[in-house]
Amino acid sequence: MDLFFKTPESVRNAIRRRRDNFRGYFDDEFTKKKIDHKRCFDFGPENTTTDVCSDFDQENQWPDQEMVPHFKSTMKEYYAEMRRVSLIIIDALVSAMGMDTADFREAVGVDTDSSFLRLNYYPLAPTDHTIGVHEHNDAGLVTLLYQDQVGGLQVRLNDEWAEIPPIADALVLNIGDMMQIFTNGRVKAPLHRVVASNTSDRFSAPYFFNPSYTSECRPLKQMFREGETDKYAPINWVHFRRRRVLGDMIIEVEPEVQVTDYETA
Numbered sequence: 001m002d003l004f005f006k007t008p009e010s011v012r013n014a015i016r017r018r019r020d021n022f023r024g025y026f027d028d029e030f031t032k033k034k035i036d037h038k039r040c041f042d043f044g045p046e047n048t049t050t051d052v053c054s055d056f057d058q059e060n061q062w063p064d065q066e067m068v069p070h071f072k073s074t075m076k077e078y079y080a081e082m083r084r085v086s087l088i089i090i091d092a093l094v095s096a097m098g099m100d101t102a103d104f105r106e107a108v109g110v111d112t113d114s115s116f117l118r119l120n121y122y123p124l125a126p127t128d129h130t131i132g133v134h135e136h137n138d139a140g141l142v143t144l145l146y147q148d149q150v151g152g153l154q155v156r157l158n159d160e161w162a163e164i165p166p167i168a169d170a171l172v173l174n175i176g177d178m179m180q181i182f183t184n185g186r187v188k189a190p191l192h193r194v195v196a197s198n199t200s201d202r203f204s205a206p207y208f209f210n211p212s213y214t215s216e217c218r219p220l221k222q223m224f225r226e227g228e229t230d231k232y233a234p235i236n237w238v239h240f241r242r243r244r245v246l247g248d249m250i251i252e253v254e255p256e257v258q259v260t261d262y263e264t265a
């Protein structure tokens with residue numbers, strides 16, 4: 001990871017993400033219209049077929065292998081492991097809420113999931129209040145996050161920012177917007193951000209486990225408590241994700257799409 005983000009800029013520029021392919025390298029993200037102090041690399045499964053894919057998740061763009069030896073194979077191995085662990089966690093969460101795990105897997109379309117892995121690099125910050133990633137919710141189902149030992153991840157709790165301190169060899173589990181929709185709000189996607197350090201650069205790697213682009217995200221009846229009704233209108237996931245990413249791109253002026261746009265009451 002370290003090696004990739006420190007390659008000459010030309011190596012990274014050769015694989016920049018574009019409006020018609022969100023996968024690749026970027027360093028110009030605006031979360032909530034505020035520039036983030038970070039560099040990123042996104043990739044997903046290799047075998048993207050057009051019937052389950054989108055017009056923006058295209059071929060992975062890998063860096064020049066000679067500049068970053070073993071990068072691609074290591075990343076692909078890590079991706080497969082994160083996907084395996086995410087499925088175990090999702091099954092456990094879903095059955096704890098009293099829903100049949102096979103039904104949930106079918107509703108979210110796990111066989112054609114649109115998950116992806118992101119590498120984040122936060123260069124040394126110029127001040128002690130430089131924001132690495134501005135406040136946001138993760139959009140998908142669950143996120144499994146690796147963070148190094150530097151710290152800076154914060155979650156909004158009781159109107160304050162609370163630290164999520166790094167724990168060696170542990171991953172952070174986060175709930176995303178679509179999980180909130182499918183469970184009719186029984187689990188909530190928390191607002192979080194990263195304060196970049198001015199004493200050390202920092203790495204993190206979130207794996208975003210996302211629904212299939214073919215599935216519609218709506219509250220599932222099996223998740224309802226007695227007498228409960230739908231708290232959210234159905235969301236077309238491919239539409240939601242396109243709007244979220246374009247909303248965060250430097251060139252776009254549209255506001256960033258939020259789950260609250262879909263609340264029914």
Ligand SMILES: O=C(O)CCC(=O)C(=O)O
Binds near residue numbers: 118120147206
């Ligand atoms: O770097 C981190 O710890 C979290 C990054 C994050 O929230 C994200 O990439 O969505």
Ligand SMILES: [Fe+2]
Binds near residue numbers: 137
């Ligand atoms: Fe996040």
